[in-house]
Amino acid sequence: MADLKADMSDSQLMEKYGLSFQGLQDLFAKLIHAKLATETYFQKRAMKQAARSVEKDAESTCPYCGYRAKKRFTHCPRCNQDVSEWLDTVELTKILSFE
Numbered sequence: 001m002a003d004l005k006a007d008m009s010d011s012q013l014m015e016k017y018g019l020s021f022q023g024l025q026d027l028f029a030k031l032i033h034a035k036l037a038t039e040t041y042f043q044k045r046a047m048k049q050a051a052r053s054v055e056k057d058a059e060s061t062c063p064y065c066g067y068r069a070k071k072r073f074t075h076c077p078r079c080n081q082d083v084s085e086w087l088d089t090v091e092l093t094k095i096l097s098f099e
């Protein structure tokens with residue numbers, strides 16, 4: 001719990017304890033079950049982290065041509081492909097790759 005209060009991110013926790021993404025979710029569920037934390041706490045935590053990762057990952061990469069931009073884009077300025085759905089996939093892959 002000290003680590004949660006120290007405001008570690010999910011990925012940092014997974015790294016520290018060698019947990020998979022699912023393992024971390026199980027841990028959170030156990031903490032809630034043991035009344036060591038509330039569901040609301042984890043919801044707020046997830047929202048805060050999502051907001052933070054958007055700021056941090058402001059740089060986007062086009063999956064078609066590899067163009068990189070400082071700002072998020074839905075249409076690649078170089079090859080003009082619609083990458084809005086791709087960027088979500090990239091985010092998802094990033095999350096799942098912690099497994």
Ligand SMILES: [Zn+2]
Nearest residue numbers: 062065076079
């Ligand atoms: Zn492109």
